[in-house]
Amino acid sequence: xxxxxxxxxxxxxxxxxxxxxxxxxxxxxxxxxxxxxxxxxxxxxxxxxxxxxxxxxxxxxxxxxxxxxxxxxxxxxxxxxxxxxxxxxxxxxxxxxxxxxxxxxxxxxxxxxxxxxxxxxxxxxxxxxxxxxxxxxxxxxxxxxxxxxxxxxxxxxxxxxxxxxxxxxxxxxxxxxxxxxxxxxxxxxxxxxxxxxxxxxxxxxxxxxxxxxxxxxxxxxxxxxxxxxxxxx
Amino acid sequence: xxxxxxxxxxxxxxxxxxxxxxxxxxxxxxxxxxxxxxxxxxxxxxxxxxxxxxxxxxxxxxxxxxxxxxxxxxxxxxxxxxxxxxxxxxxxxxxxxxxxxxxxxxxxxxxxxxxxxxxxxxxxxxxxxxxxxxxxxxxxxxxxxxxxxxxxxxxxxxxxxxxxxxxxxxxxxxxxxxxxxxxxxxxxxxxxxxxxxxxxxxxxxxxxxxxxxxxxxxxxxxxxxxxxxxxxx
DNA sequence: CCCGAATAGTGTGATATGTACACCAAGGAT
DNA sequence: ATCCTTGGTGTACATATCACACTATTCGGG
Numbered sequence: 001x002x003x004x005x006x007x008x009x010x011x012x013x014x015x016x017x018x019x020x021x022x023x024x025x026x027x028x029x030x031x032x033x034x035x036x037x038x039x040x041x042x043x044x045x046x047x048x049x050x051x052x053x054x055x056x057x058x059x060x061x062x063x064x065x066x067x068x069x070x071x072x073x074x075x076x077x078x079x080x081x082x083x084x085x086x087x088x089x090x091x092x093x094x095x096x097x098x099x100x101x102x103x104x105x106x107x108x109x110x111x112x113x114x115x116x117x118x119x120x121x122x123x124x125x126x127x128x129x130x131x132x133x134x135x136x137x138x139x140x141x142x143x144x145x146x147x148x149x150x151x152x153x154x155x156x157x158x159x160x161x162x163x164x165x166x167x168x169x170x171x172x173x174x175x176x177x178x179x180x181x182x183x184x185x186x187x188x189x190x191x192x193x194x195x196x197x198x199x200x201x202x203x204x205x206x207x208x209x210x211x212x213x214x215x216x217x218x219x220x221x222x223x224x225x226x227x228x229x230x231x232x233x
Numbered sequence: 234x235x236x237x238x239x240x241x242x243x244x245x246x247x248x249x250x251x252x253x254x255x256x257x258x259x260x261x262x263x264x265x266x267x268x269x270x271x272x273x274x275x276x277x278x279x280x281x282x283x284x285x286x287x288x289x290x291x292x293x294x295x296x297x298x299x300x301x302x303x304x305x306x307x308x309x310x311x312x313x314x315x316x317x318x319x320x321x322x323x324x325x326x327x328x329x330x331x332x333x334x335x336x337x338x339x340x341x342x343x344x345x346x347x348x349x350x351x352x353x354x355x356x357x358x359x360x361x362x363x364x365x366x367x368x369x370x371x372x373x374x375x376x377x378x379x380x381x382x383x384x385x386x387x388x389x390x391x392x393x394x395x396x397x398x399x400x401x402x403x404x405x406x407x408x409x410x411x412x413x414x415x416x417x418x419x420x421x422x423x424x425x426x427x428x429x430x431x432x433x434x435x436x437x438x439x440x441x442x443x444x445x446x447x448x449x450x451x452x453x454x455x456x457x458x459x460x461x462x463x464x465x466x
Numbered sequence: 467c468c469c470g471a472a473t474a475g476t477g478t479g480a481t482a483t484g485t486a487c488a489c490c491a492a493g494g495a496t
Numbered sequence: 497a498t499c500c501t502t503g504g505t506g507t508a509c510a511t512a513t514c515a516c517a518c519t520a521t522t523c524g525g526g
Binding site: 185187188191192195207208209210211212 | 520
C-alpha cells in the first residue's frame, strides 16, 4: 500500500518528546545573569532549571520558545536565536527528551520574571555563580549560551540588546567586560566603537561621582553583523 | 500520584518524529558539491533530498547523524557538526517532523557514495547548481550549510577538511575561492596563510604545466580555531 | 583658592593586518 | 632564444590592534 497523508503511521519510528528551553540572559547588578526556575515536580524537583516546555502540535520551535519566554517574563519582543539541540538518550529520566535550546538576550528594564505553571519560583542567577547542581544537562546548555554570546559580541550588535535604550560609554564598556570576563582598555574600546559607527550621542549627560558622562544610543541604521577578513585560524 | 520513571506517561505531550539529516560537502571537479539522494518513496518521491533518517531510541543525535553518514558514504571519520534544527509544523506532509541538521565536511578521496535503503540513487550536486525543487525545506538547510561553512573558514581550520592530505598552495587557494565564491589575491592569500602557521611544506613538488608546485600538509599542531580581536560589527 | 579623588575622555607610538599591484622563478613548447 | 603557463615573492599604502600616557570635568575638604 502506498503511503499517503491519510494512512501514514507515525508510530513506525521512534518519537521522542521535544522541548524548547530558553536561556534568558540580561545584565543586572553589574553581573551577567540568567533566569532560572525551581522545578516543582519530578524529575529534579527542587532543582534549578532553564525555563522550557514541550513543543505543541501546531507551533514551530521558535513559537514554542516565544511562548515559554512570555510565560516566564511577560514579554516576547527580545532578541532570540536558536542555540543548539541536545538529545543524548539518558538526559531526562522521564523518557526520551530532545531539547531545542534558545538564547534570549534582553535588557533588565524590559522584563518582569514570574514563575510559570511548572515552577515553584523564578530567580536571577549570576552566570558566574550558578547553583551547584542544575537539572538535566542544563549546565552544558548554559555553558553553550555564554560561549555563543561571547562569540556574537565580536561580529554582531547583540551586546546592545543587554543595555537600556540610552547608556554611557563606561557602562557599555563595563557590560563588555562582564560578558567577556576580562578587562578592556578604555581608549582602545572607544576607538573601536567609534570606528564601528554603531552608536550616536544623544546630546544629554548622566551625572557621575566625577565628570558627567555623555549618553549614547544604538544607531537604528547600524549594521547588525559583519564578516571578518581572515581566512585561517 | 507522584510521577516516577515507572509511571510517566510520555503521550501526555505532543511527540513529533525526529530525523537527523546530514549535509555532506566536499570539493570535486573544481566545485563545491553536496551528496543528495533521490527519494524512492512518498513524500517527494523522485525528488532530491539531503540524506537522513529517523533518530532511533537509544542513540544520540550525533550518533544518528553518523549512522546516516556511514550508510550514505561508508565512512564516519569526517568533520561533523550540528547545524540547526528545523521544526516548522507543515514542513513534512507525513506528520510532524523535526529535523536536526548536521554538516559533514570531507575530502573527495575519502568517501564512496552509495544509496541507502530509502533512496533510488545518490549523486553529487554542485552547491551552485542544485536541483530545481528539493524535497521538504532542504533548500533552506543547504543554504544554512553553505553560510556556516563560509563563516567557519574565517576562524577555523575546517577548510582543510575538504582537501586531501597533501595539497599545493594554488589548490588550497582554489578551494577557498570556490567556497567563498570570490577571487583572492595570490600574494595576500599566501601571506595570510604563512602568518596563520597552520601548514608545513612536505619537501615534495607536484608537476604542473608550468613551474612545479610545492606540496604542503596541514600541521597537526595547528590551532583549530581562533578568536577575533573585534568588539563590534 | 588649591588639592586630591573619582570618573570621563583623548592621544601616541609600535606592531600587526589588509589590499592592490608589480615583478620574479621554473618548466615546456616552438 | 622567446613565449606561455603556472608557481612564488615584494612593495607601498591604508587600516586595525595594543599598551601606555595624558587631559578634562566634577565634587568635597582644608
